[in-house]
Amino acid sequence: MSQATMSGERTVHVPLDGGRDYDILIGRGILDEAGARVKALGGRAAAIVTDETVAGLYAQRVRTSLEAAGLRAGIVCVAPGEASKSYATFAQVCDGLLAEKIERNDLVVALGGGVVGDLAGFAAAVLRRGVRFVQAPTTLLAQVDSSVGGKTGINAPLGKNLIGAFHQPRLVLADTATLDTLSSREMRAGYAEVVKYGLINEAAFFEWCEAHWPGIFAGGPERDEAVAICCRAKAGVVVRDEREDGERALLNLGHTFAHALERLTGYESARLVHGEAVGIGLALAFRFSARLGLCPGQDAGRVANHLALAGLPTRLQAVPGGCGDAEALLDAMAQDKKVRDGRLTFILAHGIGRSFIAPGIEAADVRAFLEDELAAG
Numbered sequence: 001m002s003q004a005t006m007s008g009e010r011t012v013h014v015p016l017d018g019g020r021d022y023d024i025l026i027g028r029g030i031l032d033e034a035g036a037r038v039k040a041l042g043g044r045a046a047a048i049v050t051d052e053t054v055a056g057l058y059a060q061r062v063r064t065s066l067e068a069a070g071l072r073a074g075i076v077c078v079a080p081g082e083a084s085k086s087y088a089t090f091a092q093v094c095d096g097l098l099a100e101k102i103e104r105n106d107l108v109v110a111l112g113g114g115v116v117g118d119l120a121g122f123a124a125a126v127l128r129r130g131v132r133f134v135q136a137p138t139t140l141l142a143q144v145d146s147s148v149g150g151k152t153g154i155n156a157p158l159g160k161n162l163i164g165a166f167h168q169p170r171l172v173l174a175d176t177a178t179l180d181t182l183s184s185r186e187m188r189a190g191y192a193e194v195v196k197y198g199l200i201n202e203a204a205f206f207e208w209c210e211a212h213w214p215g216i217f218a219g220g221p222e223r224d225e226a227v228a229i230c231c232r233a234k235a236g237v238v239v240r241d242e243r244e245d246g247e248r249a250l251l252n253l254g255h256t257f258a259h260a261l262e263r264l265t266g267y268e269s270a271r272l273v274h275g276e277a278v279g280i281g282l283a284l285a286f287r288f289s290a291r292l293g294l295c296p297g298q299d300a301g302r303v304a305n306h307l308a309l310a311g312l313p314t315r316l317q318a319v320p321g322g323c324g325d326a327e328a329l330l331d332a333m334a335q336d337k338k339v340r341d342g343r344l345t346f347i348l349a350h351g352i353g354r355s356f357i358a359p360g361i362e363a364a365d366v367r368a369f370l371e372d373e374l375a376a377g
């Protein structure tokens with residue numbers, strides 16, 4: 001489904017206007033190119049923002065590569081997990097970058113999963129009113145989704161990603177070999193966002209996932225293929241609708257539910273991580289669509305079955321410690337960024353690969369649906 005070079009490296013170009021176009025490089029061992037690639041962007045220094053787990057695995061290798069290319073390189077390290085997308089850690093990262101004397105022409109390198117990418121990207125967006133940054137994603141989720149497209153930010157106690165900025169990276173280095181050290185829980189979580197791309201508008205990709213998902217997990221050629229397919233799909237959407245005035249909202253399939261669950265579990269990674277919440281959210285979006293008579297129940301069943309086969313949760317009951325009642329979920333959803341004139345917007349589906357934006361959804365319909373879901377065994 002996509003072409004690789006002799007070295008096995010793939011490039012997806014993101015042709016944004018105003019000189020903001022960038023490449024996504026995908027392949028095993030790409031991290032060793034970090035120095036040369038970052039140096040080519042100009043600047044004298046680079047600060048690696050990472051978390052403690054990733055730091056122990058990859059930060060020194062990237063630092064060595066940057067220094068070998070003649071760049072001054074420092075490391076700013078945060079605690080792993082969703083709780084680091086907070087005001088406090090954001091301040092820690094900004095102060096760390098200032099201590100590293102990162103100038104307007106220097107670069108921030110976000111080395112890690114989506115938490116580090118969103119956090120470091122947001123810090124780069126505001127540091128000295130904006131410095132450039134590079135995404136070096138090390139989770140499946142970050143390689144297929146969060147490192148591309150320029151959404152950066154942190155969570156507020158009242159909701160997910162409510163504080164942030166659009167700030168595009170100058171380069172994405174997706175070293176798929178880094179996924180060899182990722183836990184199976186985090187692989188599964190990232191896989192929810194992979195499946196999302198098929199469900200949005202590419203039924204053939206969903207079918208491909210049904211046939212090839214074990215290869216993605218095992219690190220076969222299917223892994224790089226899946227990363228490239230998702231990046232290409234996301235790049236297309238982002239170029240057509242960078243700031244989510246329309247089509248980009250489709251990438252939020254399952255996320256109105258997911259973000260409410262993440263808030264109600266206190267952003268505690270031990271209980272629920274983003275990809276798991278998306279797994280539940282995707283299944284709910286399809287069951288809600290079926291309930292409204294928009295989508296065949298058979299499709300909703302097929303989606304939930306595939307997610308469950310890959311080890312993802314698909315029901316509210318699966319949230320460790322519970323997720324509150326329908327009213328609490330509705331209250332959390334009221335903070336969704338897609339809300340217009342106080343009314344909920346959902347991404348719903350006419351079937352697999354046939355998602356659409358549905359504004360003006362009645363809260364009463366959502367409440368009744370959630371009550372039934374919570375009551376289901």
Ligand SMILES: NC(=O)c1ccc[n+]([C@@H]2O[C@H](COP(=O)([O-])OP(=O)(O)OC[C@H]3O[C@@H](n4cnc5c(N)ncnc54)[C@H](O)[C@@H]3O)[C@@H](O)[C@H]2O)c1
Nearest residue numbers: 053080081113114115138139141145146151178181182274
């Ligand atoms: N900006 C976007 O467009 C976008 C898109 C999707 C998700 N997100 C955000 O991404 C975040 C989730 O990202 P995530 O799933 O990558 O979680 P994460 O960044 O918390 O990483 C998951 C865990 O894996 C560890 N880890 C990372 N790379 C590793 C590796 N190679 N080997 C071993 N361990 C490794 C981390 O230390 C962490 O504990 C959420 O905050 C979500 O909102 C943003």
Ligand SMILES: O=C(O)C(=O)C[C@@H](O)[C@H](O)[C@H](O)COP(=O)(O)O
Nearest residue numbers: 145149151160161248251252255337
């Ligand atoms: O890039 C996008 O656009 C997405 O919606 C991708 C999502 O997977 C991601 O979780 C994103 O951070 C959600 O965006 P938000 O605007 O709802 O915070």
Ligand SMILES: [Zn+2]
Nearest residue numbers: 193255274278
């Ligand atoms: Zn997401």
